[in-house]
Amino acid sequence: MDDLTSLSVNQDWAILIQHFEKSAGPRAFAHANSLLALSRERQQPIIHFWTLADNVILGMMDTKLPDYPQAVATLDAAHYAHFVRNAGGLGIVANAGVLNVSFYLPNMADQLSINAAYALMHQLFSAAFAAYPVTIEHFEVTHSYCPGEYDLSIHGRKFAGIAQRRAKNGIAVFLYASITGNQQARGELMHSFYTAGQAHRQSRWSFPKVIPATMANLADLLNTPLTVATAIAHLQTAFCQLVQQPQLVDLAPQLQTNAYHQLLLKNQTALHRYQL
Numbered sequence: 001m002d003d004l005t006s007l008s009v010n011q012d013w014a015i016l017i018q019h020f021e022k023s024a025g026p027r028a029f030a031h032a033n034s035l036l037a038l039s040r041e042r043q044q045p046i047i048h049f050w051t052l053a054d055n056v057i058l059g060m061m062d063t064k065l066p067d068y069p070q071a072v073a074t075l076d077a078a079h080y081a082h083f084v085r086n087a088g089g090l091g092i093v094a095n096a097g098v099l100n101v102s103f104y105l106p107n108m109a110d111q112l113s114i115n116a117a118y119a120l121m122h123q124l125f126s127a128a129f130a131a132y133p134v135t136i137e138h139f140e141v142t143h144s145y146c147p148g149e150y151d152l153s154i155h156g157r158k159f160a161g162i163a164q165r166r167a168k169n170g171i172a173v174f175l176y177a178s179i180t181g182n183q184q185a186r187g188e189l190m191h192s193f194y195t196a197g198q199a200h201r202q203s204r205w206s207f208p209k210v211i212p213a214t215m216a217n218l219a220d221l222l223n224t225p226l227t228v229a230t231a232i233a234h235l236q237t238a239f240c241q242l243v244q245q246p247q248l249v250d251l252a253p254q255l256q257t258n259a260y261h262q263l264l265l266k267n268q269t270a271l272h273r274y275q276l
Contacts, residue, residue, distance in 0.1 A: 005242055007108075015048075015248035016250075024052070025057065031050070032048075038260065042254070051098065054080050058083065062090055066199070070198075085274070087165060097180040097183075098176055098228075099179050101235065102173065103117075117173050118149075118162050121173060128238035137154070143209055143211035144215050158214060159179075160218075180226060183215055191210040
């Protein structure tokens with residue numbers, strides 16, 4: 001049970017596609033926590049596609065920068081909102097050209113290893129773009145922002161990063177992918193963030209020395225005019241083929257219930273305590 005073809009056999013997956021405006025960053029991430037709980041409650045795996053306008057989603061480690069106030073001032077100057085997520089890791093950029101993809105997998109914590117959970121995203125992207133003459137690899141792209149072992153890259157240049165959260169009764173796997181837009185500017189923004197934050201002045205925490213050229217958009221790496229919408233279409237088609245489910249269940253109506261609204265509010269309130 002270590003790939004999408006054998007995961008949750010005979011169980012319908014639900015799908016959710018959302019877009020969040022610049023001011024809704026914390027609410028977007030509150031959905032991540034809430035959807036994992038909803039997945040457990042419904043005993044249904046979920047695939048979630050979402051975008052967020054002009055935000056930098058910071059990790060708690062970023063707040064340890066020697067001059068954190070000056071670091072976030074660079075984000076304000078670039079007209080990016082920011083918030084701290086209640087999870088580890090480092091900052092990532094969200095804007096109109098960046099696609100976030102999440103899996104919510106109930107009752108999988110004891111059945112799916114950390115690496116196997118990461119591999120699900122690698123499998124999905126490899127299948128979705130198999131028609132192109134490239135190989136999607138996974139390894140840490142050292143000088144990218146938010147580097148990790150399961151960075152996805154083509155010809156050594158990173159276009160996506162993956163994280164996960166494991167709870168007693170479920171796993172959430174999160175991926176961000178730079179699809180189109182100005183990836184050079186995203187990299188320069190994060191380079192400026194860590195430079196202004198005086199990351200070099202300390203040795204306790206490990207902050208990346210961001211070199212923007214180590215990252216690229218998927219559209220550029222595939223040499224095709226890809227958009228976020230067409231990327232979602234590719235991924236959704238490949239996903240349905242892999243899980244052998246011709247039509248995904250629309251989860252949107254479930255988000256309109258009072259119970260889900262209360263859960264979302266609870267998770268959004270919990271997120272406030274991490275903001276500095």
